[in-house]
Amino acid sequence: MPEICLIGTGGMMPLKNRWLTSCYYEYEGHALLIDCGEGTQIALAAADRKISRIDMLLLTHMHADHVSGLPGFLLSLGNSSREEPFDIYLPEGKTQTIKNLMSICGMLPFEVRFTELPTDRRFEFIAEQISPLVKIESIPLRHSTVCLGYSVTLNRRQEFQPQAAKELDIPVKYWRTLHSGESVTLEDGRLITPDMVTLSNRRPIKLAYVTDTLPFNAIADFAKDSQLFICEGMYGDPDKKQSMNEKGHMLMQDACRLAENAGAEQLWLTHYSPAEMNPKYYEKELKKLFPAVTVSFDGISLDIKE
Amino acid sequence: MPEICLIGTGGMMPLKNRWLTSCYYEYEGHALLIDCGEGTQIALAAADRKISRIDMLLLTHMHADHVSGLPGFLLSLGNSSREEPFDIYLPEGKTQTIKNLMSICGMLPFEVRFTELPTDRRFEFIAEQISPLVKIESIPLRHSTVCLGYSVTLNRRQEFQPQAAKELDIPVKYWRTLHSGESVTLEDGRLITPDMVTLSNRRPIKLAYVTDTLPFNAIADFAKDSQLFICEGMYGDPDKKQSMNEKGHMLMQDACRLAENAGAEQLWLTHYSPAEMNPKYYEKELKKLFPAVTVSFDGISLDIKE
Numbered sequence: 001m002p003e004i005c006l007i008g009t010g011g012m013m014p015l016k017n018r019w020l021t022s023c024y025y026e027y028e029g030h031a032l033l034i035d036c037g038e039g040t041q042i043a044l045a046a047a048d049r050k051i052s053r054i055d056m057l058l059l060t061h062m063h064a065d066h067v068s069g070l071p072g073f074l075l076s077l078g079n080s081s082r083e084e085p086f087d088i089y090l091p092e093g094k095t096q097t098i099k100n101l102m103s104i105c106g107m108l109p110f111e112v113r114f115t116e117l118p119t120d121r122r123f124e125f126i127a128e129q130i131s132p133l134v135k136i137e138s139i140p141l142r143h144s145t146v147c148l149g150y151s152v153t154l155n156r157r158q159e160f161q162p163q164a165a166k167e168l169d170i171p172v173k174y175w176r177t178l179h180s181g182e183s184v185t186l187e188d189g190r191l192i193t194p195d196m197v198t199l200s201n202r203r204p205i206k207l208a209y210v211t212d213t214l215p216f217n218a219i220a221d222f223a224k225d226s227q228l229f230i231c232e233g234m235y236g237d238p239d240k241k242q243s244m245n246e247k248g249h250m251l252m253q254d255a256c257r258l259a260e261n262a263g264a265e266q267l268w269l270t271h272y273s274p275a276e277m278n279p280k281y282y283e284k285e286l287k288k289l290f291p292a293v294t295v296s297f298d299g300i301s302l303d304i305k306e
Numbered sequence: 307m308p309e310i311c312l313i314g315t316g317g318m319m320p321l322k323n324r325w326l327t328s329c330y331y332e333y334e335g336h337a338l339l340i341d342c343g344e345g346t347q348i349a350l351a352a353a354d355r356k357i358s359r360i361d362m363l364l365l366t367h368m369h370a371d372h373v374s375g376l377p378g379f380l381l382s383l384g385n386s387s388r389e390e391p392f393d394i395y396l397p398e399g400k401t402q403t404i405k406n407l408m409s410i411c412g413m414l415p416f417e418v419r420f421t422e423l424p425t426d427r428r429f430e431f432i433a434e435q436i437s438p439l440v441k442i443e444s445i446p447l448r449h450s451t452v453c454l455g456y457s458v459t460l461n462r463r464q465e466f467q468p469q470a471a472k473e474l475d476i477p478v479k480y481w482r483t484l485h486s487g488e489s490v491t492l493e494d495g496r497l498i499t500p501d502m503v504t505l506s507n508r509r510p511i512k513l514a515y516v517t518d519t520l521p522f523n524a525i526a527d528f529a530k531d532s533q534l535f536i537c538e539g540m541y542g543d544p545d546k547k548q549s550m551n552e553k554g555h556m557l558m559q560d561a562c563r564l565a566e567n568a569g570a571e572q573l574w575l576t577h578y579s580p581a582e583m584n585p586k587y588y589e590k591e592l593k594k595l596f597p598a599v600t601v602s603f604d605g606i607s608l609d610i611k612e
Contacts, residue, residue, distance in 0.1 A: 012381075015351070038348075038377075039320070039348060041320070045322050064378055064411060065378070065381075069344060069374075072370055075318075075370055076319050100407070101409075103368075103403055
């Protein structure tokens with residue numbers, strides 16, 4: 001099952017006691033990272049996460065607090081003896097910005113591959129680097145620069161039915177392939193699809209990750225039915241709503257309303273302003289808006305069982 | 307008197323308990339910083355140094371562990387409401403690399419000015435941003451990329467002799483100017499130079515800062531008679547000497563020999579390899595080579611009185 005760790009929870013600048021917002025997602029030994037601000041490589045170590053397991057990076061946007069840790073991260077990845085290509089997904093048109101940052105990296109011992117994602121529509125792809133069962137979707141957000149939200153959905157292996165496979169005379173050597181979600185063609189020409197030998201009783205596990213945006217309805221649709229919705233909450237003071245929204249940010253209360261509309265099971269707030277010294281202060285009030293809200297903190301993690 | 311703080315002491319990558327090598331030098335409320343690797347803005351806060359006092363940055367070279375904290379540093383400087391121009395000194399030909407890094411900074415509320423320094427010879431200039439009494443010198447080092455060492459020399463105000471000024475009939479309104487080291491021309495046409503009314507009994511205070519280089523004799527000359535010589539010592543194990551020197555680095559022992567040849571009063575080692583988990587282990591042995599050596603640590607500081 002996936003394990004999710006919010007490596008940092010700060011916005012704008014790293015503080016002595018708060019790393020910049022970044023999210024680690026691991027499934028069966030392979031991990032992805034969302035965003036990489038200054039200090040993220042240290043925050044990963046502080047949260048006991050191994051940089052060597054990270055196979056791909058999703059970037060939301062090009063502001064320094066989300067990308068400036070990239071050169072150090074890539075160099076440390078190189079020191080972890082990685083030689084396989086490393087994939088970076090980012091908004092359309094931004095590859096050159098990242099290449100500029102990488103000009104202080106010198107020669108890395110692995111290839112860095114870039115995939116630009118649309119900034120005018122939602123877009124889905126399979127994260128083969130993690131597992132063929134993991135699907136990623138991006139959504140354009142509304143910030144002061146182009147910015148993407150991401151969801152990561154694990155389409156879980158369904159329960160295998162040996163009895164059904166036996167009744168269909170399917171040789172045992174094909175069972176693992178069918179269980180992993182792939183179809184097979186038998187020697188006798190029959191096409192067997194996974195649904196013929198599995199139950200469909202395990203629902204997908206979905207993480208939605210949205211930061212650096214003003215709130216708008218399509219975010220709730222994007223995060224629909226997620227087990228975990230991680231969303232920015234720059235401030236908890238309702239008086240700051242207008243100024244935050246004008247800057248392309250949202251309040252903790254905005255995030256609670258989106259989580260409610262999304263039907264999310266849990267909401268973790270993140271990306272607090274450096275001026276918000278004690279974000280936990282607001283939690284009790286926020287629970288009136290959305291009971292399953294957590295004013296999260298660096299290193300909070302969740303091993304989703306179901 | 308100048309106050310010097312070694313903000314971090316690590317090389318290659320920041321660790322949970324060791325920031326990257328960076329040096330803060332403050333004199334009469336104005337400060338300069340040497341190098342700015344990932345996390346330096348947090349390390350400054352951890353060492354209780356105010357980013358808003360920093361008026362200039364000296365960069366040794368363009369490797370990530372010395373410059374990757376720059377975007378975040380500049381943004382935080384902007385948040386500290388700085389509006390005056392900020393000066394960056396760096397090796398010749400490297401301005402574009404820094405501009406590339408700054409592409410994630412957006413609009414800063416102050417101008418960043420670049421001064422490229424020669425990479426083929428030593429070069430001196432006055433750090434007017436700090437004080438007309440502060441002189442900086444750079445020296446080309448021998449690393450895997452162009453790299454500069456720096457010295458910062460405070461030419462202290464000499465003791466003023468009011469009796470001498472009175473005997474020369476110099477109006478009191480000129481005394482402060484003469485004491486600060488400038489000459490004046492009196493109404494009667496006489497040129498008065500500072501040495502006519504001051505003693506010359508206060509010697510300059512010199513800091514030399516050398517990291518990321520193999521050892522060579524000219525470094526000792528460059529650091530000559532420094533009160534404080536800060537020098538890299540990647541490893542303390544003598545068996546690593548050849549491999550370190552081949553990579554353009556030096557051992558702690560190399561630094562001790564240079565300090566001895568320079569006649570430095572104190573040596574602080576820095577820029578330890580991440581593999582060197584307990585550099586302090588070597589201190590006792592190193593003191594046999596150079597008694598005034600300190601295997602320094604993050605935040606070590608010195609307020610030089612004399």
